[in-house]
Amino acid sequence: MKTAFITGASSGFGAAIAEKFALGGFRLVLLARRTDRLQALAKKIGTDCHLISCDVRDGERLREAVATLPPDFSQIEILINNAGLALGLEPAHQTLWADWQQMIETNCTAVAHLTRLIAPGMVARRRGHIVMIGSVAGNYAYPGGNVYGATKAFVGQFSQNLRADLSQHGIRVTYIAPGLSGGSEFSEVRFHGDAEKAAAVYVGTEPLLPADIAECVDWAVRQPAHVNINSIELMPTCQASGPLAVNRSQKV
Ligand code: NDP
C-alpha cells in the first residue's frame, strides 16, 4: 500500500485529495493545525491515517513530525504540498506586513522545508512524486495579488528546479495551478473571517470545486512511472486571463 503525505488536509483541496486517495487505496499522512477536522476526515474516509497536528511554520515541530513517522507511514511515496493561504486583497502599499510574512512563511518557507525533509528518503528509494499546489495567481498578475501571487510563482519555479535535480533519481514533480475555486475556506481566510466579502467572490460564477483539483492530482499521480506531468493550469470556464492594461488617466 502506497503512502501519501498531504498538507492542509483539514479543509478544501487537501481534504478532497485525501478522500480521492483513500478510494484509491492509499495510506495517508494528514497534516494541518486543526486536529478535530483531521480526526473527522479520518473517520469519514476510513483508510489507514496518521494525523499530524502542526503549524507548518514551526520548523522544529515539522522536523520532529517527519522524524517520528510510524514505520508503516515513513516511506512517503507521494507528497502533496497543499497547505497555503492568501491574506488580504489590498494594494501593495496598504497591506499588513504580518500578512505578507505569514504567506511567505507558509507558502514558500514551509513548502521548501517539508520538501527538503521528505526528498532524501524518496531519492534513497528511487521512488516518489512531489505535487505542488500553486495558483493562477503565480502565473498572471491581478490587483491585490501582490505577495500571494509571488509566493505561488516561487512554488512554480521551485517545482521546475526540483525536477532538474530529482529526475535523475526517478522522482516526479508536478505543479498544479488552479484558478477561482469555491467550496473551501480560501476566501474566508483571505478576508480574515469576513463571510460576506468571501461569498461575494463567487457571486454569478460557477467556480472550480475541491473535487476538480483532487481529480487532476489523482490523474497526475496515476500516470505510468515513465510519465511526468510537469504542470497543469485549470480555471473555471467563467474565468480567463485579462489583457495587459494601460492606465492613461494619470500623469506621473
Ligand atoms: P482552505 O483554506 O480551505 O485550506 C487550506 C489548508 O491549509 C487548510 O487545511 C489549513 O489547515 C492549511 N493550512 C494553512 N495554514 C497552515 C499552517 N500554517 N500550518 C498547517 N496547515 C495550514 O483553502 P484551499 O483548499 O482552497 O487551498 C489549498 C491550497 O490551494 C492553498 O495553497 C491555496 O493557496 C491554493 N489555491 C486555492 C485556490 C482557491 O481559489 N481556493 C485556487 C488556487 C490555489 P488548518 O487551518 O487546519 O491549519
Ligand code: 8X3
Ligand atoms: C487562488 C486563485 O485567483 O484568488 O489562488 O488568486 S485567485
